[in-house]
Amino acid sequence: MTVRTRFAPSPTGYLHVGGARTALFSWLYARKHGGKFVLRIEDTDLERSTVESVNAILEGMTWLGLEYDEGPFYQTKRFDRYDEVIQGLLDKGLAYRCDCSRERLDKLRDEAMKRKRKPRYDGHCRHRGVSPDEPHVIRFRNPEAGVVAVDDLIRGRVLFNNEELDDLIIRRTDGSPTYNLTVVVDDLDMAITHVIRGDDHLNNTPRQINILRALGAKPPQYGHVPMILGDDGARLSKRHGAVSVMQYREAGFLPEALLNYLVRLGWSHGDQEIFSVDEMIELFDIDAVNKAASSFNTDKLLWLNQHYIKQDDAKRIAHLLSPHMGNLGIDPAQGPDLVAVVEAHQARARSLVEMAEMSAFCYQDFETFDEKAAKKHLRAAAREPLERMREALAGLDEWTEEKLHALVEQVSASLEVKMGKVAQPLRVAVVGRAASPGIDATLYLVGRQACLRRIDKALAYIRQREANAG
RNA sequence: GCUCCCUUCGUCUAGUGGUUAGGACGCUGGCCUCUCACGCCGGUAACAGGGGUUCGAGUCCCCUAGGGAGUACCA
Numbered sequence: 001m002t003v004r005t006r007f008a009p010s011p012t013g014y015l016h017v018g019g020a021r022t023a024l025f026s027w028l029y030a031r032k033h034g035g036k037f038v039l040r041i042e043d044t045d046l047e048r049s050t051v052e053s054v055n056a057i058l059e060g061m062t063w064l065g066l067e068y069d070e071g072p073f074y075q076t077k078r079f080d081r082y083d084e085v086i087q088g089l090l091d092k093g094l095a096y097r098c099d100c101s102r103e104r105l106d107k108l109r110d111e112a113m114k115r116k117r118k119p120r121y122d123g124h125c126r127h128r129g130v131s132p133d134e135p136h137v138i139r140f141r142n143p144e145a146g147v148v149a150v151d152d153l154i155r156g157r158v159l160f161n162n163e164e165l166d167d168l169i170i171r172r173t174d175g176s177p178t179y180n181l182t183v184v185v186d187d188l189d190m191a192i193t194h195v196i197r198g199d200d201h202l203n204n205t206p207r208q209i210n211i212l213r214a215l216g217a218k219p220p221q222y223g224h225v226p227m228i229l230g231d232d233g234a235r236l237s238k239r240h241g242a243v244s245v246m247q248y249r250e251a252g253f254l255p256e257a258l259l260n261y262l263v264r265l266g267w268s269h270g271d272q273e274i275f276s277v278d279e280m281i282e283l284f285d286i287d288a289v290n291k292a293a294s295s296f297n298t299d300k301l302l303w304l305n306q307h308y309i310k311q312d313d314a315k316r317i318a319h320l321l322s323p324h325m326g327n328l329g330i331d332p333a334q335g336p337d338l339v340a341v342v343e344a345h346q347a348r349a350r351s352l353v354e355m356a357e358m359s360a361f362c363y364q365d366f367e368t369f370d371e372k373a374a375k376k377h378l379r380a381a382a383r384e385p386l387e388r389m390r391e392a393l394a395g396l397d398e399w400t401e402e403k404l405h406a407l408v409e410q411v412s413a414s415l416e417v418k419m420g421k422v423a424q425p426l427r428v429a430v431v432g433r434a435a436s437p438g439i440d441a442t443l444y445l446v447g448r449q450a451c452l453r454r455i456d457k458a459l460a461y462i463r464q465r466e467a468n469a470g
Numbered sequence: 471g472c473u474c475c476c477u478u479c480g481u482c483u484a485g486u487g488g489u490u491a492g493g494a495c496g497c498u499g500g501c502c503u504c505u506c507a508c509g510c511c512g513g514u515a516a517c518a519g520g521g522g523u524u525c526g527a528g529u530c531c532c533c534u535a536g537g538g539a540g541u542a543c544c545a
Contacts, residue, residue: 010545045544118472119541137543155475164473172543179545203474203540268483271493293538297481300495310508347508423504435506
């Protein structure tokens with residue numbers, strides 16, 4: 001039997017990291033076993049479902065590279081099928097009509113709570129034979145005794161007493177089917193063999209197994225993956241900033257970094273931290289997925305992101321960096337080759353946004369000097385080195401990193417000072433702050449005209465400072 | 471309330487009865503060095519608590535505590 005897994009989000013928001021990880025595990029499982037991964041949109045809640053959400057989910061999955069083999073299937077397009085199944089259940093006496101009022105149901109619930117019992121439908125309409133002509137819902141006739149065992153791939157065997165379960169509604173008064181019915185029918189029709197989903201569904205599983213059995217079907221294997229908590233250990237929410245997968249792209253993360261981070265959240269393979277997608281597919285093992293919820297840690301994600309930025313091809317990074325430069329009002333075509341800029345910053349940036357910010361100096365003059373850096377490096381002692389460098393730069397025959405490096409060394413030597421005495425003031429003059437790539441690469445990327453212009457500005461700053469002091 | 475699930479460094483985790491409880495992120499000391507990073511070397515820090523079982527328990531059992539999910543004519 002070929003493995004078939006699915007990801008079944010309800011389109012009521014964006015693809016968040018928790019859903020993305022569930023999708024990843026499900027996808028990985030299918031890929032590992034040579035199976036199929038199907039995408040199903042659970043949009044039966046007409047009120048909350050939107051096409052924007054569907055697009056956002058699709059976009060997130062595409063960005064992460066979680067391609068599906070079948071679908072997307074929309075539940076709203078399968079209402080006839082659900083009706084057919086419900087009718088079959090009705091015909092066999094496995095479901096029944098119920099016209100209990102909400103008031104009665106609410107009262108039932110309140111009383112049960114008062115008696116410290118689990119709220120549950122009392123089966124009032126089980127044998128009443130409610131007329132199909134009156135407004136009614138349809139309930140599934142859940143077995144009254146016995147236990148349902150869920151042999152979960154991650155949790156192990158979990159037992160539920162049927163006494164704890166009640167006759168759940170499978171069709172609303174308006175005729176629309178409910179979640180527990182639609183998943184069961186869909187998983188059955190789509191021949192899903194492994195249901196890998198969030199553990200908020202663990203409690204629904206025995207109900208679904210009962211419906212499946214009523215339909216004469218064999219339940220699939222289930223694997224309930226734990227949820228992801230925020231940095232602070234509380235439930236992941238908007239409060240935590242980026243929860244939507246696409247926000248991570250905007251924040252300058254590489255998809256492979258997010259994927260690598262997500263796969264290691266709740267799963268591990270010995271001490272290995274870095275996994276390419278191929279390795280994930282090869283090594284992923286659903287049995288090794290943790291049972292406990294885990295907290296999202298942005299610092300570690302950042303570390304992985306830096307790892308991939310550092311390791312990836314500079315051309316690709318440049319391509320991905322470009323829009324972030326645009327966000328800063330920079331057109332990378334107007335200035336040094338973006339690939340060279342990337343190479344100079346690859347080991348320094350933890351995100352593409354950081355890289356854009358720290359490399360902006362290559363394309364545009366900065367507004368003001370960093371206060372601390374200027375105070376420390378743009379002082380009287382820096383005047384001569386800067387003047388000498390200005391003159392040397394103006395006359396340099398070839399603007400290459402090698403020549404620039406030699407120049408800084410020559411000036412330092414002739415002034416009989418360490419290279420830092422020349423390089424640091426120069427760096428602050430040209431970049432506006434005390435940190436940048438090697439001085440040779442920095443000068444090279446800034447270019448001759450801008451270097452001279454900025455050195456003049458620094459010299460003016462020093463003169464101004466001296467005038468003020470004295 | 472009730473049902474179900476979970477519990478190793480701050481965080482992600484290794485560990486399947488005998489380990490100085492390992493790795494990673496973070497933080498931190500040092501090296502490298504024109505700065506910042508990178509890289510390299512070192513440090514920091516954990517078995518929720520209590521009972522058992524056992525020669526021996528992070529590992530098995532029970533209880534407690536703390537988290538979480540569900541308890542909808544949401545999914």
